[in-house]
Amino acid sequence: MSSTAIDPQVRIGHVHLKVADLERAIGFYRDILGFQLMQRFGDSAAFLSAGGYHHHIGLNTWESLGGSPPPRGSTGLYHTAILYPDRAALGNALKRLVSAGIRLDGAADHGVSEALYLRDPDQNGVELYRDRPMAEWPRNPDGSLAMVTQPLDLEKLLLEAAA
Structure with a gap:
């Protein structure tokens, strides 16, 4: 394993979330938090941003349409x-x-x-x-x-x- 540190200019660019209901998720991130809807892929994915960037938040139902949140005690995004x-x-x-x-x-x-x-x-x-x-x-x-x-x-x- 290399001991070389990561470049200090590296940033985390976006997050992509699995959601159960795309419209509900868009409503939260767009209408409540204020992100701009940049693009949709039909009724299964959407990309939102602040300031016109291509996307900071991706939302999709590809593996989660109608799904439920992970149970407590499971791993995943905090x-x-x-x-x-x-x-x-x-x-x-x-x-x-x-x-x-x-x-x-x-x-x-x-x-x-x-x-x-x-x-x-x-x-x-x-x-x-x-x-x-x-x-x-x-x-x-x-x-x-x-x-x-x-x-x-x-x-x-x-x-x-x-x-």
Whole structure:
């Protein structure tokens, strides 16, 4: 095994989710979270993005039409993390969730980031978050990260949503 580190410019480009009901999933990612529908493949797949990119989220029913979520205690994707550019944008996302009546599983301040946790209609975990600037990340005396999990003040986050 090589000890060469991965190129620091590598990024995770998109996530492709198996869903039971394509229209329901499109409705969540487009109408509630605000992604743009870029392309459909009939009634079995759709591709959505932010900012006109070809896709950040792929949805399909190829192996899952009418299916049920994996049972607790099974392996699989824990959550898809969607990075917002700043606190105001994350506040806007929270405002959309509240308006749509979407229940949060949790919300946390991790020191390096602030995050909202929820589930999509197929019970896939979704994290909506914003990173703090690296210079503000909490550090241990040896320079390593000192991430935490503390409550996130949702009322204050809503107040910072762009008008």
